[in-house]
Amino acid sequence: MTGTLSTTAERLYLSMKELPIVSPHGHCDPSWFAQNQPFANPAALLVTPDHYVFRMLYAQGIPMADLGIGAPGAEADPREVFRLFAAHWHLFLGTPTRLWMEYVLRETLQISQPLTAQTADAIYDDISERLQQAEFLPRALFERFNIETLATTDSALDDLAHHKSLRASHWPGRVIPTFRPDGVLDPLDPNFAANLAQLAKITDHSLDSFDSYLAALRMRRAEFIDCGATATDHAIDILHTEWLADPGPLYLSVAKGTATQEEARRFYGHMLIEMAQMSIEDGLVMQLHAGSRRNTNRTILDRFGRDMGADIPLTTDWVNGLDALLNRVGNS
Template sequence: MSGRPELPKIAATLYEEIKDIAIVSPHGHCDPSWFSENAPFPDPATLLVTPDHYVFRMLYSQGVALEDLGIGVPEDKRDPREIFRLFASHWHLFLGTPSRAWIEYTLRKTLGIKEVLSAETTDLVYDQIAAKLTEKVFRPREAMEALNIEVLATTDGALDSLDAHAAMRSSGWQGSVIPTFRPDDILNPLRPGHADNIVRLGDMTGEDTATFAGFLTAIEKRRAFFRSLGATATDHDVPFLMTGWLARAEIETLHGKAIEGALSEDEALQYYGHMLIEMAQMSADDGMVMQVHAGSMRSTNHEVLAKFGPDKGADIPIAIDWVRGLDALLNRVGNHPNFRLLAFTLDESTYARELAPMAGHWPCMRLGPPWWFHDSANGIRRYFDNVVETAGYWNLAGFNDDTRAFLSIPARHDLWRRGVSLHLNDQVERGVFGLNDARRLAPLLTRDLAIDAYRLED
């Protein structure tokens, strides 16, 4: 495994001061049942390869069949050792990517594997990882403590029972794993099964969701249920950002058509644009932080979608107009003192042009960290270079890892902390501010801004 480059003197000093701060992971996609059941992770391939779209999208781009990586294959039909061998034989493909850095850190620092991964060492490394996974310290609950994770948020659909979260609460376990309310499936008519999901929402809440008033009340009930289990935030996947407030008669008409699955694409966008404002108003009322993730065109490979379903590595960044897209929402709710909006983008061109100036004005807005394709050493550098001069530091939301790969969480936070240290080193060397200010900012960017942005201490 390659060693990490040495940090410049000031960056090294700052990094030493923040590298062991407890990890706050306020947005991610880990499975809550891992922590309610606390079973060992099954094998190295299931841990590192099959669930990681960063990994299998790269392999697919070089001609590796997704089936050979266990995608779309029942667990009892997979050969995890063969999957890991295939991955290791293509390990060179990840040179220069953040995936390489994350996996190397996970192997070396988190799991303590000393062998260098290669086609020749694959079985030895596989066996060493498999042995580690049998140790109690690498079970999910124990690993939370061993990896110094203070709080971890999952992302859960609006119709999720949250049984795993309830089981954690009733077990007496002291770890902090909290849900996040993700209502896309009941709000966005362009999602499969939208009309059926509105009916299911009514069944779960005892409300008549065929009426718009009943629909809103049902959503409020689900939000309250999520909050009862610790949720502090909502999350919205917004492929095409367009908000607009509709008169009551208009939205009731569109809701009636949504129940029938009869909305045109333009009507569906109008409906969803209105519902995002309804969600913002609910956030102003109940205090839940509203996250908007925008700028990803989903499942662009139609053959892969048809065969394997969504989230298979074919989601691609697209341009987003944040100023016009959020105009109606912000001018209705953006000045409310209890409303908090965290914005995440895959369109880096909007950092300096739109998002940083918006976060530097609207009191509700905080700018989320580099997301997805940009969660990398260079992406972090570009982010700071583009946003700080206009948004400052206190209008940023700190860091979240947004990962499904639990054991990679320390690796991702370490990459951010090194990026923070390098950025502050540059600021000090250029005379923007002094070392004392840099030492104040380093823990703020590491932990404290995320705690504040997500209202985790409220």
Template sequence: MTQDLTLNPDRFFSPDPARRTLARALYQSVKDLPIISPHGHTDPAWFADNANFSNATDLLLVPDHYVLRMLYSQGIPLDALAVARKDGGPAADPREAWRRFAEHYYLFRGTPSRIWLDHVFGEVFGLEVRLSTDTADLYYDTITEALQTDAYKPRAILDRFNVAFLATTEGALDPLTHHAKIMADGWGERVVTTFRPDDVIDASRPDFAGNIARLGEITGEDTTSWRGYLAALRDRRAFFKAHGATASDHGHPTPLTANLSDSEAADLFEACLSGKADDARQELFRAQMLTEMARMSLEDGLVMQLHPGSVRNHNRTLHEAFGTDKGADIPQRVSYVDSLKPLLDVVGNDPRFQLILFTLDESNYARELAPLAGHYPCLRLGPPWWFHDSPEGMLRFRRQVTETAGFYNTAGFNDDTRALLSIPARHDLARRMDARFLSDLVMEHRLAEDEAFDLMTELAVKLVRKAYKLPMD
């Protein structure tokens, strides 16, 4: 038995009629504004090659770690979902994997994944019945057939949903071949890269020494020395900036920073490179490198983003069999006030520097992050991230940070997604939740109505452009 797929036009607004009416008007004022997506993990090859996607499973199921983690938590093995093993072992046929996904779609009731996927199914592919065992083949065929048309090529999708700016994320050693092609095709101001140097500044990685050697080969610098290593990083930052980068991104386990002397930093680098540094010394090196990256941001103008608090690849067995980004990254508690002080003592008062902070530890919002961003001119608060990119997460964020940091010390919205078609869904949800929050403030006489409409435009497009130093038009 099939059920209708219904996307209520007033979804996520208050059930109170007056608040709902105002939220609807606020949302309508920005719903068609361009989408600015300054931080994400979509594949640049999509936009360089502009080739058709193969099928529904490869586009919507296999890359989505939110979906994979829920299904895996219910005992469904990843190879049954067409996820490839590192050893080349067999994975399920894409259609069979989709059928298994449809059979278990009920697991996503009440989750953000359900919100995003239903939006994609209804708004992008025009499906009018709910995904279920009975409709699995209808979905698979409808989506897969649509993906073979020109209208669903990656660049056409960006045009269709008015994605005016999109950043991908690449490691420091990436040759940026795809971005070179994107630039050659005249798309270089619309799809850009982001500099993610974790591969060459995280000494706990088993490939750290090899990566440093490769860094030296690429740049022609002596990366066995501290000064040569820093020069090589400056060289790579310049290379990324030449390919459109406006920001760097740092996914460290903690936000710890340090400000060692030059000789102390050189000794620490030597210990890390030789494999003699223990866990504490490796953490200190990451801390020092955040401060070094901040100094370099003063030189080249790249906006700095810090995404701490995730224990990556927590499930060792899964990581060994399938690799990274399979839904086994888990949040942990972190602290910002003491951790960031060494960096802020160096660059925190310099108006040329901009650091956008994210968290997976929501207990930090009111206690640490909002007071920090409400004082230091270099700090902006990134939107609710990862597990908190949800209706309740967005409301918790606004309620906990606004009274201390205000709206203008936040960085708008970014979707941080690997799933191309979830971009319009996520931005639509963010705009709806901001409309709801602002309508509450107006109805409680804490904000004038005209100010709420001004803020909707700020939150949808202007603040994110300012935070990432993008053109305002």
């Protein structure tokens, strides 16, 4: 049986090994490919942007500030950050992080020696040297990895300047945006009021009525589509959709910041259905990331802001959670 499974797995792998990569949810910055500049240093590439990495280190008592993570202006010597990472490399044994990081070091960055506290400086220097070479620039790596399409994830308030620059360039790589509007849909976002003000500014809509608000969202979706977008992306911890017969008064309440938490939850549940209806109109595929409670570590949230790790999965009731949405648009 073991041999059969091994043979089947190998056959399946070999059948797709050379196929191009189509990445619908790539956590990449479009500026990498628009500007095509060398990555800054090994720590900025491998450690500080990856909350799976720094969360493990923080859990073992390493201060975030020592990893170069903190309030604007906080700095740390990138070589020291990489030394800390290497000295605690053993903590990642048996984790997916270890598997993909070892692959990156060995296959992508061509580092042959094992990562240890003793080899940290030599490996740091080797990576730094490679990052300055033409074959390690973002566009060259994109082509080497045989990526056919890479979809980034972009705020509804993003000016899409880097995507526009890419579309105007002669580089054939396909990097497209994904419309992520949570910041202007979810009243429980602490920056919701400021986000609405920014949405009004960039769309030149007053947002003084629910219809104006919907029109601004449609305009932004259209701008994303013009830059190649094919999908939207929505994150919600406890999945809830609800169709409101008259959402106008509730919209005015959430816009003013006077809605209760329950009213805010109901409004976002309604807006997910509005997004589904807009997807039927404009063809953007609607992606739902439900069931992950984010920012659970309040100390980290207060000191370092949102999306610094501490995501914990929740049991998700897809049947009841999507009932209102699917019964509104599921037959379209």
